[in-house]
Amino acid sequence: MKKRQIKILIVDDERYSRDELKHLxxxxxxxxxxxxxxxxxxxxxxxxxxxxxxxxxxxxxxxxNGMETAMAMKELKHQPLLVFATAYPSFAVDAFRYDAIDxxxxxxxxxxxxxxxxxxxxxxxxxIPQQEExxxxxxxxxxxxxxxxxxxxxxxxxxxxxVTKIVGSVFKYExxxxxxxxxxxxxxxxxxxxxxxxxxxxxxxxxxxxxxxGAYQLELKGYSEQLSVSRNYVKALRERLEI
Numbered sequence: 246m247k248k249r250q251i252k253i254l255i256v257d258d259e260r261y262s263r264d265e266l267k268h269l270x271x272x273x274x275x276x277x278x279x280x281x282x283x284x285x286x287x288x289x290x291x292x293x294x295x296x297x298x299x300x301x302x303x304x305x306x307x308x309x310n311g312m313e314t315a316m317a318m319k320e321l322k323h324q325p326l327l328v329f330a331t332a333y334p335s336f337a338v339d340a341f342r343y344d345a346i347d348x349x350x351x352x353x354x355x356x357x358x359x360x361x362x363x364x365x366x367x368x369x370x371x372x373i374p375q376q377e378e379x380x381x382x383x384x385x386x387x388x389x390x391x392x393x394x395x396x397x398x399x400x401x402x403x404x405x406x407x408v409t410k411i412v413g414s415v416f417k418y419e420x421x422x423x424x425x426x427x428x429x430x431x432x433x434x435x436x437x438x439x440x441x442x443x444x445x446x447x448x449x450x451x452x453x454x455x456x457x458x459g460a461y462q463l464e465l466k467g468y469s470e471q472l473s474v475s476r477n478y479v480k481a482l483r484e485r486l487e488i
Contacts (some may be wrong), residue, residue: 249370250274250275250276250277251275251276251277251298251299251362251365251366251369251370252277252279252295252296252297252298252299253270253276253277253278253279253297253298253299253300253301254278254279254280254281254282254288254291254292254295254297254299254300254301254325255267255270255278255280255281255282255300255301255330256281256282256283256284256285256287256288256300256301256302256303256306256311256314257281257283257301257303257306257330258283258284258303258306258307259303260283262303262330262351263281263283265352265353266301266330266353267281269353269355269358270301270358270362272355273359273362275362275366275370276362279295279297280294280295280297284306284307284308284309285306285308285309285310285311285313285314285317286308286309288300288302288314288318289314289317289318289321292318292321292323292325293321293323296323296325297325298325298326298365298369299325299326299327299328299346299365299369300318300325300326300327300328301328301329301330302314302315302327302328302329302330303329303330303331304329304331304333304336305331305332305333311329311331311336312336312339312343315327315329315343315345316343319343319344326346326365326368326369327343327344327345327346328345328346328347328348328349328361328365329345329347329348329349330349330350330351330353331348331349331350331351332350332351334350336348346361346364346365346368347360347361347364349361381396382394382395382396383395383396383399383411383427383430383431385411385418385420385422386420386422387418387419387420387421392418394411394413394416394418396431396434396436396446397434397446397448398413398414398416399411399412399413399436399446400412400413400414400445400446400449400465400467400468401443401444401445401446401465401472402424402427402436402443402444403424403440403442403443403444404423404424404442404443405442407421408420408421409421409422409423409424409427411427412468414467414468424442424444427444428444431444434446435447435448437478437481437482437485438478439463439472439473439474439475439478439482440472440473440474440475440478441475443472443473445463445465445472446465447485447486449465449466449467449468450463450464450465450466450486451464451465451466452464453474453479453482453483453486454471456473456474458476459476459479460473460474460475460476460479461473461474461476461479462474
């Protein structure tokens with residue numbers, strides 16, 4: 246199976262340096278140079294647009310230098326790995342304060358860049374997959390026995406007086422286990438509290454409908470009824486749902 250390519254953005258105010266680095270990097274099949282920038286300001290914009298895996302970043306640039314650019318990139322939602330590419334070895338100590346994966350000097354040497362690419366592969370490509378485990382199931386104990394439910398099959402859960410009800414597209418279970426206890430047990434899955442008494446599986450959310458006083462109604466795939474979203478949870482819910 247073909248390995249995925251590493252997307253790289255090259256940032257340098259000198260056109261010759263960008264061309265040279267692009268040529269050397271493009272010799273490697275695993276590398277895909279997705280763009281270039283000639284300033285720190287442009288680098289931030291293109292990082293947002295192109296979402297590179299790695300930014301090769303020069304340090305000595307006018308206006309916003311490489312260190313300032315690196316600091317700004319740490320605030321981005323999509324934070325690329327950083328490789329400083331510069332003619333000045335004196336900045337090396339400072340560069341690694343920004344969690345740079347490497348620091349390469351101009352003029353670029355092919356063998357040195359090969360080392361850098363190897364580090365990038367180890368970080369981004371050669372990841373040893375974890376051994377697949379048997380999927381854990383939620384044990385729901387009731388008067389009728391113990392039901393074992395895969396969390397992905399649950400649409401939502403809600404508390405009704407002293408009973409917690411667990412609803413799927415083809416089942417409905419009741420248990421005396423408190424909703425907050427089930428929320429803790431389901432924390433590694435895609436569940437979210439939309440009301441003090443309701444917990445929904447975000448995988449099934451299809452629509453949010455404005456209601457009144459800042460509240461919303463929620464539609465779930467495969468379920469005809471709408472659920473109420475308390476206004477206290479709307480903002481956090483949208484942040485979880487939206488890209």
